[in-house]
Amino acid sequence: MVSPEAEAVPTSALIRLVEARWFRTLVIVVIVINAIVLGLLTSQTVRAAGGGLVGRGLVIVDMAALSFFIGEIGIKLVAYRQRFFRDPWNWFDLVVVIIALVPASDSLKVLRALRVLRVLRLVAAIPAMRLVVSGLFRALPGMGSAALLLLLIHYVFAVIGVQLYGGTVYGGYGDTGYDYFADLGRALYTLFQIMTLESWSHGIVRPIMDVHPNSWIFFVLFVVISAFAALNLFIGILVNAMDSAKDEQESHMSAEEVADPAQRAILDELRSIRAEVRDLRAQLDERQDQAPAARKAPSRTGNETENTGKAVKAGNAAKSRKTAKKNSSA
Structure with a gap:
C-alpha cells in the first residue's frame, strides 16, 4: 500500500x-x-x-x-x-x-x-484579463439597475414624443418622409438611435425642427440625460466593480499564493510539524496532571497504615495494664 x-x-x-x-x-x-x-x-x-x-x-x-x-x-x-x-x-x-x-x-x-x-x-x-471579466460579472447587478433607469427615461420621453410630434410625416428619410413618433414602439427606436448619436441631428431632429422649431429643447435634454449621464453611469459602475474586484483579490492573497511552489511545500511541512508538537504537548500535560495524583495515593495509604499500627499498640498496652492490675489485686 x-x-x-x-x-x-x-x-x-x-x-x-x-x-x-x-x-x-x-x-x-x-x-x-x-x-x-x-x-x-x-x-x-x-x-x-x-x-x-x-x-x-x-x-x-x-x-x-x-x-x-x-x-x-x-x-x-x-x-x-x-x-x-x-x-x-x-x-x-x-x-x-x-x-x-x-x-x-x-x-x-x-x-x-x-x-x-x-x-x-x-x-x-492571463490574470489581468481574468480580473477584467470578474469585474464585469460583479458589475452586472449595478448595470441592471442603470439599464432599468435608462429604460424608464426612454419610456417617459417616448410617451411625450408621441404626444408632441406624432402624426406628422417628416422629411429626411426615404422619398415620402417618415413619422418618427407614430406610435410608442417607433418612438422608442427613434430615441434609441438618438441616444447612440447616429445621424440624430441632420437625420431626425432637423426635419422635425422644420415643423416644430422649439423641438430642439426636447431632443437636447434627452441627449444630455441619456447619452451623457446614463451611459457614463454604466462606465462608472464598471470601473467601481473592477476596483472592488482588484481590492478583494489583493486582500485574499495569502502567503501561499505569493510564495513559489517550493516555499508552499515548506509551509505545509511546517504546519504538519506544528500539529505534531501540539499533540505531544497535550499528551505531556495529561501525564503531568496524572503524576501528582499517583504520588499522593501511596502517601495516604502509608498514613492510614501507620495510624492503624499505633491503635493496635495502644490496645495491647491497655490490655497489659489491665492484666497487671488483676495480678496485683490477686
Missing part, C-alpha cells in the same frame, strides 16, 4: 509544474498559435495552397494544440484533484476542450464553429 507521503510527492511535483511561469507562458503561446491557425483555416485560398498541403498542415497543428490542451487538463486534474472543480475558470477550460472533442458533422456545424472558443482560454490564462 502506498503511503500518503509517497503519494503526495508526485502530486506536489505536478502542482509545481502547472504553476510554473514557463508552463503558463507555454500555454499562452499555444493558445495564440491555435487562434492563428483557426483563423487561417477559414480561408479557402490558404487551405488550397500547395495543393492542399498547407490546409492539411494547419489541421495537424490544430490537432496538436488540442492534444496539448487535453494533456494540460489531465495534469491539472491529477495535481489538484477535487480542488480542480472549485475554480470556475477550470470548468471553462474543461467545457471548451470537451466541445472541441465532439465530432464536427454536418448536423453539428455549430459545434465546429465553437472551436474558436479555445481562443477565449487566454482570458483564463
